[in-house]
Amino acid sequence: MAVGNILLPKLYPVAGISLGTSKAGIKQHDRDDLLVLQMLAGGSCAAVFTQNAFCAAPVEIAKSHLSQQPRWLIINSGNANAGTGKQGLDDAINCCASLAQNVAANEMQVLPFSTGVIGEYLPVAKIQAAIPVAIENLSENNWSAAAHAIMTTDTFAKGASKIIAMNGGNITLTGISKGAGMIQPNMATMLGFIATDANIEADLLQECLQIATDLSFNRITVDGDTSTNDSCVLMASASSKVPEIVKNTDNYNLFLAAIIELCKDLSEAIIRDGEGATKLIRIQVAEALNDAEAVLVAKTIAHSPLVKTAFFACDPNWGRILAAVGRAEITALDITKIGIYLDNVCIVNNGERAHDYTEVAGQAVMDQAEISIVVKLGRGEAIQEVLTCDLSYDYVKINAEYRT
Amino acid sequence: MAVGNILLPKLYPVAGISLGTSKAGIKQHDRDDLLVLQMLAGGSCAAVFTQNAFCAAPVEIAKSHLSQQPRWLIINSGNANAGTGKQGLDDAINCCASLAQNVAANEMQVLPFSTGVIGEYLPVAKIQAAIPVAIENLSENNWSAAAHAIMTTDTFAKGASKIIAMNGGNITLTGISKGAGMIQPNMATMLGFIATDANIEADLLQECLQIATDLSFNRITVDGDTSTNDSCVLMASASSKVPEIVKNTDNYNLFLAAIIELCKDLSEAIIRDGEGATKLIRIQVAEALNDAEAVLVAKTIAHSPLVKTAFFACDPNWGRILAAVGRAEITALDITKIGIYLDNVCIVNNGERAHDYTEVAGQAVMDQAEISIVVKLGRGEAIQEVLTCDLSYDYVKINAEYRT
Numbered sequence: 135m136a137v138g139n140i141l142l143p144k145l146y147p148v149a150g151i152s153l154g155t156s157k158a159g160i161k162q163h164d165r166d167d168l169l170v171l172q173m174l175a176g177g178s179c180a181a182v183f184t185q186n187a188f189c190a191a192p193v194e195i196a197k198s199h200l201s202q203q204p205r206w207l208i209i210n211s212g213n214a215n216a217g218t219g220k221q222g223l224d225d226a227i228n229c230c231a232s233l234a235q236n237v238a239a240n241e242m243q244v245l246p247f248s249t250g251v252i253g254e255y256l257p258v259a260k261i262q263a264a265i266p267v268a269i270e271n272l273s274e275n276n277w278s279a280a281a282h283a284i285m286t287t288d289t290f291a292k293g294a295s296k297i298i299a300m301n302g303g304n305i306t307l308t309g310i311s312k313g314a315g316m317i318q319p320n321m322a323t324m325l326g327f328i329a330t331d332a333n334i335e336a337d338l339l340q341e342c343l344q345i346a347t348d349l350s351f352n353r354i355t356v357d358g359d360t361s362t363n364d365s366c367v368l369m370a371s372a373s374s375k376v377p378e379i380v381k382n383t384d385n386y387n388l389f390l391a392a393i394i395e396l397c398k399d400l401s402e403a404i405i406r407d408g409e410g411a412t413k414l415i416r417i418q419v420a421e422a423l424n425d426a427e428a429v430l431v432a433k434t435i436a437h438s439p440l441v442k443t444a445f446f447a448c449d450p451n452w453g454r455i456l457a458a459v460g461r462a463e464i465t466a467l468d469i470t471k472i473g474i475y476l477d478n479v480c481i482v483n484n485g486e487r488a489h490d491y492t493e494v495a496g497q498a499v500m501d502q503a504e505i506s507i508v509v510k511l512g513r514g515e516a517i518q519e520v521l522t523c524d525l526s527y528d529y530v531k532i533n534a535e536y537r538t
Numbered sequence: 539m540a541v542g543n544i545l546l547p548k549l550y551p552v553a554g555i556s557l558g559t560s561k562a563g564i565k566q567h568d569r570d571d572l573l574v575l576q577m578l579a580g581g582s583c584a585a586v587f588t589q590n591a592f593c594a595a596p597v598e599i600a601k602s603h604l605s606q607q608p609r610w611l612i613i614n615s616g617n618a619n620a621g622t623g624k625q626g627l628d629d630a631i632n633c634c635a636s637l638a639q640n641v642a643a644n645e646m647q648v649l650p651f652s653t654g655v656i657g658e659y660l661p662v663a664k665i666q667a668a669i670p671v672a673i674e675n676l677s678e679n680n681w682s683a684a685a686h687a688i689m690t691t692d693t694f695a696k697g698a699s700k701i702i703a704m705n706g707g708n709i710t711l712t713g714i715s716k717g718a719g720m721i722q723p724n725m726a727t728m729l730g731f732i733a734t735d736a737n738i739e740a741d742l743l744q745e746c747l748q749i750a751t752d753l754s755f756n757r758i759t760v761d762g763d764t765s766t767n768d769s770c771v772l773m774a775s776a777s778s779k780v781p782e783i784v785k786n787t788d789n790y791n792l793f794l795a796a797i798i799e800l801c802k803d804l805s806e807a808i809i810r811d812g813e814g815a816t817k818l819i820r821i822q823v824a825e826a827l828n829d830a831e832a833v834l835v836a837k838t839i840a841h842s843p844l845v846k847t848a849f850f851a852c853d854p855n856w857g858r859i860l861a862a863v864g865r866a867e868i869t870a871l872d873i874t875k876i877g878i879y880l881d882n883v884c885i886v887n888n889g890e891r892a893h894d895y896t897e898v899a900g901q902a903v904m905d906q907a908e909i910s911i912v913v914k915l916g917r918g919e920a921i922q923e924v925l926t927c928d929l930s931y932d933y934v935k936i937n938a939e940y941r942t
Contacts, residue, residue: 185865186861186864186865187863187864187865187866187868187871187873188860188861188863188864188873188889189864214857216857216860216861217857217860217886217889217890217891218890218891219888219889219890219891220890222890251855251857252855252857252858252860252861253856253857253860253891315844316844316858316861318865357842357843357844358841358842358843359842359843359844359858359861359862359865360861360864360865361861362857362860362861362864437762437841438761438762438763439761439762439763439843439929439933439937440719440720440761440763440937443933443934443937443938444937444938446934446938447937447938447939449938451655451656451657452657453618453620453621453655453656453657453766454656454720454763456592456620456621456656456657456766457590457592457620457656457720457763457764457765457766458763459591459592460590460591460592460593460764460766461589461590461591461722461763461764462591464591467591469591469592482621484623485592485621485623486621486622486623486624486626487621487622487623487657525843525934526934527931527934527935529843529847529934530847530850530929530930530931530933530934531931533843533844533847533848533851534847534848534850534851534853535851
């Protein structure tokens with residue numbers, strides 16, 4: 135199941151960006167599993183990738199092609215092409231080459247992406263056979279089909295879209311993402327593809343994407359398992375009539391804020407679809423010495439199986455939150471200054487059970503589908519938020535049966 | 539359920555150490571939940587405690603009493619007396635004082651220990667009422683009853699015992715432990731109590747205990763959640779006729795080796811009883827630059843919910859192990875030198891799927907109840923082993939229903 139609103143919102147077409155999907159039959163045979171994305175010439179492209187040392191073959195290739203003014207993306211679901219060594223690299227390159235050949239482009243301008251099971255070789259022939267149909271289908275109106283084609287264990291398609299009024303006209307920003315398990319992105323999410331018709335130079339676009347992912351995709355976790363394939367791409371087609379976006383202008387600030395908001399929407403959707411999730415948990419750590427410390431405490435709570443199972447059970451067993459804060463390896467933590475809240479209910483005050491805390495008040499919060507944990511460390515002014523979900527029977531079921 | 543041999547072995551009495559149990563009725567009403575341990579005058583005592591910043595009230599008190607030549611332990615199950623602030627400290631002191639009063643001792647010579655739910659005040663009156671019966675029952679032959687009295691979510695009592703032949707005679711070493719969840723001890727286990735009749739000075743005893751716990755209790759994890767109450771005590775009654783054990787002698791080496799082995803037995807028993815465990819997983823990381831790096835990689839694998847659920851499903855989904863190694867944040871890791879094995883089956887060679895790996899061979903290993911994962915990093919000569927268990931439906935069930 136999934137938590138809260140999971141309807142795919144209206145995804146506005148982005149001028150200069152076309153998408154086409156088709157059935158390669160890699161793992162799913164009843165739906166499209168191949169996506170091709172085309173950007174008109176003259177745009178710019180930014181991307182961030184997983185920090186997992188075992189990064190997948192397509193990630194290696196996409197990294198090496200990023201500086202070649204990429205205009206094409208080829209994305210398959212059902213197979214991650216990770217842990218596949220030299221053959222995996224050849225397979226990823228062959229997918230790029232096949233697409234390039236079909237559209238008379240340079241293969242260096244194609245970025246490949248794969249998501250699915252790790253350690254199996256990519257069925258390249260199936261993908262090659264499906265490329266022409268995807269190209270035939272290319273259209274600016276295919277964002278919804280694209281969001282569906284990149285799903286794996288996702289239970290719903292994820293996307294977000296906004297139109298930003300700027301000096302000189304409107305800019306459109308539309309993105310899709312996928313991911314439900316093996317989610318603790320580090321520099322990027324499982325897979326995210328965002329496009330805009332803005333006119334912006336590649337280096338500045340990259341800077342915007344890095345700021346936004348750090349505040350969104352890098353602040354979510356389902357199970358603490360950073361994937362081998364995490365990637366997030368932001369393409370700007372320069373098709374809008376709005377003048378080029380340059381740093382330290384009103385338009386830049388509007389643009390960056392919109393990207394951050396869009397990335398937060400896309401990453402929150404991943405947590406709502408966390409494998410087996412029944413609850414969305416926002417963990418805010420405040421009064422920290424610095425951001426890193428706030429994130430460390432928040433992630434220690436977010437990764438605690440005991441905390442996660444208590445939320446699944448709607449059990450205000452707050453001692454588990456306290457224990458997680460205490461093991462987060464914060465130097466010279468003075469527990470007598472710590473406060474912990476479930477929504478607005480204070481459970482721990484000055485490091486001990488709040489004297490006016492009642493189980494009834496705690497239970498009322500725990501019965502909700504969306505809950506905030508607020509931890510005040512009493513050490514400084516930094517504040518950070520991490521999103522996670524609970525740990526349910528279905529998480530075990532989904533991951534015990536993943537390959538069967 | 540639990541994995542493998544879970545029968546409590548014969549626990550030899552230790553001269554100079556007596557144990558008595560009784561029913562305080564804290565959480566369980568059908569079995570003893572209070573344990574008193576007495577050591578004759580003239581012995582020495584060592585202890586290690588949790589590094590959790592929110593360490594429980596009894597841990598604080600035990601730490602402060604440790605230098606006062608402790609001769610008495612008072613241990614309750616069913617309530618952790620953690621997150622209870624000033625009142626918790628008073629409650630722990632009152633338990634010590636009550637015991638001391640009953641046996642005409644100094645309360646500073648009593649170490650208190652508690653295990654159970656966090657955040658509820660200790661029912662001191664119930665404990666005080668049960669102390670006289672425990673004292674009446676004091677006997678050197680009560681190790682089995684003691685092992686049962688300290689259980690919480692444990693499904694079996696845990697103990698180990700050995701007689702060591704030394705220069706000058708035999709030494710007996712007997713210990714008990716408890717723990718099944720909230721298990722990633724840091725300097726000690728959930729609760730471990732070990733006694734010997736050896737004659738050894740307290741500082742050297744402490745050194746032995748620290749070496750042993752670092753190689754045993756600090757190398758196990760069920761769920762990564764370091765408890766607020768972890769404590770391990772080693773008492774030496776000096777009742778044996780073997781001369782005092784001093785450093786850098788044959789007897790010292792024999793003694794230390796025996797303590798390490800006993801601590802490993804006790805900590806392995808905790809993993810066999812890991813909440814919901816169906817598999818015992820030994821994760822050995824070899825060819826690491828140093829011990830810390832080896833432990834980091836091993837624990838990253840051990841804490842991966844995806845790895846743990848794959849083991850529960852007997853699924854040789856080894857890509858999850860590879861992904862965990864890759865996210866362990868090892869600086870300058872060269873994946874092309876990495877090998878990964880399931881028992882003797884090579885699954886990853888030179889950083890990619892081993893060419894002769896077959897699913898049949900992997901499946902045969904995964905069908906076992908006890909499995910080794912061996913990771914060779916190709917960076918150095920350090921080697922460390924961490925024990926863990928799988929993540930099953932029952933883990934979620936046990937922890938979602940813990941307080942009901």
